[in-house]
Each structure stands twice: as structure tokens, then as C-alpha cells.
Amino acid sequence: QQQVKQSPQSLIVQKGGISIINCAYENTAFDYFPWYQQFPGKGPALLIAIRPDVSEKKEGRFTISFNKSAKQFSLHIMDSQPGDSATYFCAASISNFGNEKLTFGTGTRLTIIP
Amino acid sequence: DGGITQSPKYLFRKEGQNVTLSCEQNLNHDAMYWYRQDPGQGLRLIYYSQIVNDFQKGDIAEGYSVSREKKESFPLTVTSAQKNPTAFYLCASSIGGFGNQPQHFGDGTRLSIL
Numbered sequence: 001q002q003q004v005k006q007s008p009q010s011l012i013v014q015k016g017g018i019s020i021i022n023c024a025y026e027n028t029a030f031d032y033f034p035w036y037q038q039f040p041g042k043g044p045a046l047l048i049a050i051r052p053d054v055s056e057k058k059e060g061r062f063t064i065s066f067n068k069s070a071k072q073f074s075l076h077i078m079d080s081q082p083g084d085s086a087t088y089f090c091a092a093s094i095s096n097f098g099n100e101k102l103t104f105g106t107g108t109r110l111t112i113i114p
Numbered sequence: 115d116g117g118i119t120q121s122p123k124y125l126f127r128k129e130g131q132n133v134t135l136s137c138e139q140n141l142n143h144d145a146m147y148w149y150r151q152d153p154g155q156g157l158r159l160i161y162y163s164q165i166v167n168d169f170q171k172g173d174i175a176e177g178y179s180v181s182r183e184k185k186e187s188f189p190l191t192v193t194s195a196q197k198n199p200t201a202f203y204l205c206a207s208s209i210g211g212f213g214n215q216p217q218h219f220g221d222g223t224r225l226s227i228l
Binding site: 095102104 | 118120145147154155156158159162164172173204206208209211212213214215216217218219220221222
């Protein structure tokens with residue numbers, strides 16, 4: 001059972017454009033939603049995270065939008081650059097003590113073209 | 115520099131052979147994780163450990179075994195019972211305790227069958 005569904009599987013965006021990746025979750029107990037960025041041959045690294053008590057979080061060119069009623073959240077990359085080309089994973093977890101497990105989406109391969 | 119070291123970077127396994135992947139961290143983290151990454155399937159949890167001498171099965175534990183004798187080390191053995199072991203294996207760690215702690219990843223081991 002896939003608890004976090006991510007789309008699209010791949011995305012091509014022109015330099016300077018907006019990249020948008022979407023995720024939907026099923027488990028209403030999830031209350032922490034991070035995004036990880038992975039470059040080829042490397043492990044993922046935390047990019048940005050959000051909790052459901054806010055609808056949006058922005059860090060530089062990266063923004064997470066969160067819709068609790070729809071059980072959806074998305075990553076927006078503004079002014080996309082070739083250096084943003086990577087695979088992006090959304091994830092979800094329950095932040096209670098003893099629940100360290102993350103459930104990951106299937107990933108989106110983003111390519112920024114000049 | 116604090117971080118997670120995975121070795122080897124590439125590993126080849128013969129049919130019927132067990133192989134062990136190394137994961138060492140110097141972040142003083144309590145929790146450690148092993149993930150398997152296959153194209154289009156995201157990161158799937160194999161095993162995780164919340165504390166020394168304790169570990170739990172993840173979503174795809176069959177054909178794998180782990181040990182956690184030291185806080186710094188969490189080796190993964192891919193046994194001959196794992197019929198499709200070709201994948202990219204990622205080790206991660208976190209402070210532990212709560213699900214909203216960032217996970218720090220190593221740069222992975224790519225396992226192939228000879």
C-alpha cells in the first residue's frame with residue numbers, strides 16, 4: 001500500500017520557469033512533511049519541511065504548499081536553475097515519540113534545460 | 115566532518131553468496147536506517163534501529179539481516195534468500211525519538227549480481 005503518491009515521475013522545465021511537484025497522502029496521522037533532494041550517485045538531503053499547522057513555507061526559491069483538507073502538498077521551485085536538476089522525494093511521518101519512520105513518495109526526476 | 119560513510123561504493127555478488135554492506139556514522143545519532151532504492155519505486159525501508167542492540171523490520175525485510183552492536187555502526191547483510199538484490203542501498207541516521215527529525219544519508223552502495 002503506497003501511502004504517499006508523488007507526481008509527475010519526471011519533469012522538464014526551462015531555466016527561469018517554475019517547477020511544481022505534487023504529493024498526496026492517505027494516513028491522516030501524518031503531521032510532518034519533508035522534501036528531499038538527491039543528485040546522481042549521492043544520498044538524498046533534506047531540502048525543506050512543513051507541518052500541517054501552516055499552509056505554506058518558503059525558503060529561498062523553494063516553497064511548500066500544504067492543503068490539509070485535500071491531504072495534498074506540493075513543492076514549487078521558482079526561477080528554476082540547471083543546478084536544481086535532481087530527483088526530488090516527498091515524504092511523510094508521524095512526529096510522536098517513537099515514530100521515526102519516514103514514508104517516501106516514488107520520486108520526481110527534474111531536468112532544467114537552458 | 116560529521117557524516118555517514120557507506121562502503122563499498124560498488125559491490126558485486128555471485129549467486130548464492132551473502133554480502134555485507136557497511137554503514138558508519140559519527141553524528142552521535144541514536145537511530146539508523148537502511149533503504150533500498152529502485153527506479154520508479156522511491157526509497158523503501160528495509161530495517162531500522164532506534165537504539166543499540168535493537169532493530170525493527172521495515173517494509174521489505176525479507177532476505178536481509180542487520181546488527182547494531184555499536185552506536186556508530188549498522189551493517190546490512192544481503193543474504194542468498196534475497197532473489198532480486200540488484201539495487202542502490204542507502205543508509206541513514208537521525209537523532210531519533212521523534213518522526214520530525216531530519217534523516218542524514220550516506221552516498222549509497224550499488225549492488226549488482228554477477
